[in-house]
Amino acid sequence: MNAATLPEVQRKLVQARDEQMARVVALVDALPQRGDADLLIAPLRPRLARLAPGRPMTVQRLLFRPLDPVIVPGAQWRPGMAAVPRTALGCLAASVLARLGPAGVAARAVLAAVPPGPAPDVARDAAAQAGALLWPVATAALDGLLTPPDWTSATGLPLPCFGPVRDGVAAVLRQAARLAALHALPAGDAVVAAGVAAILADAQAAPAGLETLLAVLLSYGPAAAAVAKGLPGGLPAAALDAAVAQSLDRAGDVLMRTLPAVGLGAAAGHAADVAALVDAVDQPATRAALREQAGRTRQAADQACQARITQAAADLVPRLPEGSPPDAVLDDLAVDRLEGTARDLRRLGRAGRQLGHPATYDALLTQVAAQVGADDSPGLTRMDRLRLAELLVGAQAALRLVPGDEPA
Amino acid sequence: MDIRADGSDPQPATFAERGVAVPFTAPGLAGTRVRSGKDGLELVFANPSGARGTYVVPWAGVPDICHPTLHDLRLLAALQAGGGREVVTPAQVQAAARRVALQGAAGRAARAAAEAAEAADGTRLATTAAHLQTGLADAGLPPPDALEATLLARAVAELGIGPAAEDAPVPRALAALDGLRTGLLTWAASHPDDAAAAQLAAGLAMGAASAARTAMAAARHRNPALLLQAWRSGPGRVAALAARPAWLLDGWRLPGLLWAAASPGSSHALTDVIQLAPLPPREAQAWTGLQADPSAAGLLRRVLAARLDTQRIEGLRMSAPRAGAGRAGAQATKADGVPAPELVARNERLRAMAA
Numbered sequence: 001m002n003a004a005t006l007p008e009v010q011r012k013l014v015q016a017r018d019e020q021m022a023r024v025v026a027l028v029d030a031l032p033q034r035g036d037a038d039l040l041i042a043p044l045r046p047r048l049a050r051l052a053p054g055r056p057m058t059v060q061r062l063l064f065r066p067l068d069p070v071i072v073p074g075a076q077w078r079p080g081m082a083a084v085p086r087t088a089l090g091c092l093a094a095s096v097l098a099r100l101g102p103a104g105v106a107a108r109a110v111l112a113a114v115p116p117g118p119a120p121d122v123a124r125d126a127a128a129q130a131g132a133l134l135w136p137v138a139t140a141a142l143d144g145l146l147t148p149p150d151w152t153s154a155t156g157l158p159l160p161c162f163g164p165v166r167d168g169v170a171a172v173l174r175q176a177a178r179l180a181a182l183h184a185l186p187a188g189d190a191v192v193a194a195g196v197a198a199i200l201a202d203a204q205a206a207p208a209g210l211e212t213l214l215a216v217l218l219s220y221g222p223a224a225a226a227v228a229k230g231l232p233g234g235l236p237a238a239a240l241d242a243a244v245a246q247s248l249d250r251a252g253d254v255l256m257r258t259l260p261a262v263g264l265g266a267a268a269g270h271a272a273d274v275a276a277l278v279d280a281v282d283q284p285a286t287r288a289a290l291r292e293q294a295g296r297t298r299q300a301a302d303q304a305c306q307a308r309i310t311q312a313a314a315d316l317v318p319r320l321p322e323g324s325p326p327d328a329v330l331d332d333l334a335v336d337r338l339e340g341t342a343r344d345l346r347r348l349g350r351a352g353r354q355l356g357h358p359a360t361y362d363a364l365l366t367q368v369a370a371q372v373g374a375d376d377s378p379g380l381t382r383m384d385r386l387r388l389a390e391l392l393v394g395a396q397a398a399l400r401l402v403p404g405d406e407p408a
Numbered sequence: 409m410d411i412r413a414d415g416s417d418p419q420p421a422t423f424a425e426r427g428v429a430v431p432f433t434a435p436g437l438a439g440t441r442v443r444s445g446k447d448g449l450e451l452v453f454a455n456p457s458g459a460r461g462t463y464v465v466p467w468a469g470v471p472d473i474c475h476p477t478l479h480d481l482r483l484l485a486a487l488q489a490g491g492g493r494e495v496v497t498p499a500q501v502q503a504a505a506r507r508v509a510l511q512g513a514a515g516r517a518a519r520a521a522a523e524a525a526e527a528a529d530g531t532r533l534a535t536t537a538a539h540l541q542t543g544l545a546d547a548g549l550p551p552p553d554a555l556e557a558t559l560l561a562r563a564v565a566e567l568g569i570g571p572a573a574e575d576a577p578v579p580r581a582l583a584a585l586d587g588l589r590t591g592l593l594t595w596a597a598s599h600p601d602d603a604a605a606a607q608l609a610a611g612l613a614m615g616a617a618s619a620a621r622t623a624m625a626a627a628r629h630r631n632p633a634l635l636l637q638a639w640r641s642g643p644g645r646v647a648a649l650a651a652r653p654a655w656l657l658d659g660w661r662l663p664g665l666l667w668a669a670a671s672p673g674s675s676h677a678l679t680d681v682i683q684l685a686p687l688p689p690r691e692a693q694a695w696t697g698l699q700a701d702p703s704a705a706g707l708l709r710r711v712l713a714a715r716l717d718t719q720r721i722e723g724l725r726m727s728a729p730r731a732g733a734g735r736a737g738a739q740a741t742k743a744d745g746v747p748a749p750e751l752v753a754r755n756e757r758l759r760a761m762a763a
Binding site: 336 | 478
């Protein structure tokens with residue numbers, strides 16, 4: 001594909017239906033060398049985030065997955081950022097994949113054994129297993145890797161940018177297995193803080209790329225407070241401040257672009273991460289400029305959460321298939337979907353309470369619960385309405401909102 | 409509200425005093441038992457730190473200390489319907505839980521599972537009654553009338569008598585407990601750090617299974633003529649004997665389900681199993697003649713406390729997500745007063761698995 005035809009193909013893809021787009025993405029995912037094919041799907045990423053199609057895990061995607069929160073479009077990357085330009089990944093992958101050896105073969109075998117279809121637990125376990133094989137070898141391959149000859153042509157970045165990007169990627173991949181384990185823990189667990197402390201203590205022994213690792217940790221809400229507190233011996237203030245400032249910047253981007261575009265469950269997760277980050281930074285001991293930045297992010301996040309809840313409330317309206325009789329009841333799958341939406345709304349509301357005034361979110365969710373709990377909600381039994389309202393505002397409030405008698 | 413701390417005796421004297429495990433769906437109520445008190449129904453909470461003793465809360469006070477789900481409120485109301493002054497039994501809890509699940513309060517999947525279980529119970533009752541009548545006729549004895557056969561079948565059907573006996577609730581619960589024990593021992597063999605705790609839990613599971621099998625053997629006459637004879641001379645005694653296996657197995661369902669959900673196992677699931685593993689009251693020995701290990705309660709407490717401490721301070725052994733029934737479950741209600749919806753959904757899935 002030449003440079004002249006790329007925009008035309010991209011334009012057609014942007015206009016493609018969801019299922020057509022998913023097929024193209026699957027084809028690109030299956031390519032042994034993605035190269036320019038990545039450029040094809042670049043404009044589709046916001047839609048991909050919303051649709052979250054079940055993309056098969058490949059070695060290359062798994063290799064850099066721990067870096068997901070800090071990957072930025074190449075055009076946005078600047079020297080000194082605690083981030084990785086997406087354009088650098090292909091270039092780094094080419095060098096690393098060639099050095100994976102038996103670990104790469106074993107990891108491919110693990111991923112290939114995952115049966116097709118929806119089995120997130122199996123896929124997650126396989127990814128963890130394959131990742132544990134890949135990341136240490138990849139880290140070793142990156143350590144001391146010289147600038148690839150195609151660096152500038154592939155990334156558009158000058159040669160001196162290679163070292164810092166490589167070091168940031170290596171710093172994250174060195175801790176990738178621990179990061180994956182951290183994500184597997186329930187939020188709020190004391191083990192998360194202990195895990196973060198262990199990661200930071202280890203990372204300080206090889207501080208190159210530390211800012212990127214800190215930014216990855218700060219992007220994960222349950223870890224943010226532990227990172228902001230640092231270590232008993234202290235983290236380098238400059239590295240921490242830079243990572244915090246950029247994480248707050250990125251949070252703003254998440255609120256503006258990602259929150260309205262992704263599915264409600266993912267939006268709730270992002271909002272919770274931003275809330276935890278803001279809470280972690282908005283502390284008396286934090287430098288004034290960072291606290292101010294955190295305050296602005298908090299305000300923006302609060303508004304974004306309210307807007308997303310209002311936007312999502314429309315998804316909680318039950319819809320019977322056309323031509324259904326007036327007394328028809330939604331099938332189990334449809335009710336299950338509505339309950340999933342209600343759970344995600346609750347999670348989003350919970351993040352919102354953390355960011356803004358709890359009463360605002362209580363009122364918003366009560367309004368949604370009253371709407372779904374009303375007698376005239378089509379296709380829902382009283383129990384369906386009670387349960388949906390319960391998921392939003394709790395059992396006692398739901399009983400007050402939903403008309404009808406409780407069994408004695 | 410009167411919350412009593414009861415630290416007097418780690419091993420209750422009777423099953424009634426220990427209370428009955430209830431399949432609540434609110435994470436904060438996981439592992440809670442219900443028993444009758446002089447002022448009505450009481451909930452018995454294990455000490456979440458693993459320390460000795462329990463907390464006793466009157467049922468009306470439950471909403472003040474945690475946030476029960478709609479399902480839990482209905483279940484509590486169903487259990488309290490009798491006034492809460494008579495001994496609460498596993499059969500009553502099972503029946504009340506079934507009724508509430510049939511209303512859909514734990515979701516449509518749990519309702520469908522309850523409907524299937526209800527139908528299976530009806531079939532089992534009919535085949536057990538028919539088996540008893542046929543057995544007596546084959547022995548040349550006058551068969552009982554339909555009412556008597558049905559009453560007797562109702563008393564003993566859950567033990568598994570006649571065709572498809574292994575599908576009955578007690579044999580199925582025993583098979584699940586055996587599976588838990590095997591899983592724990594397999595885990596112990598490949599995870600040295602967890603070996604002692606897993607072996608302890610497996611030993612408790614084996615003890616419960618042995619006791620239940622002994623009680624089942626005493627209650628389940630293979631010969632219908634002998635069973636009918638016993639019934640006619642004392643139906644209450646037959647019913648009481650038939651109820652014992654369920655008492656002896658009570659409380660093992662949740663740890664079994666949590667362990668199965670974490671298949672092939674995890675350290676955190678093991679902690680949940682340890683935290684939830686029920687200890688038999690002293691009455692169990694009188695029922696079965698099997699000697700319980702008097703040091704089990706203390707050992708269990710020490711192992712649990714050590715595991716909770718270790719998991720608090722160790723950041724590197726982060727092998728798998730914890731199921732969250734116990735400690736995490738107790739902390740899972742956030743400040744907004746609504747139980748963590750994802751944990752409630754998980755508990756509802758467990759309800760559907762064990763209708």
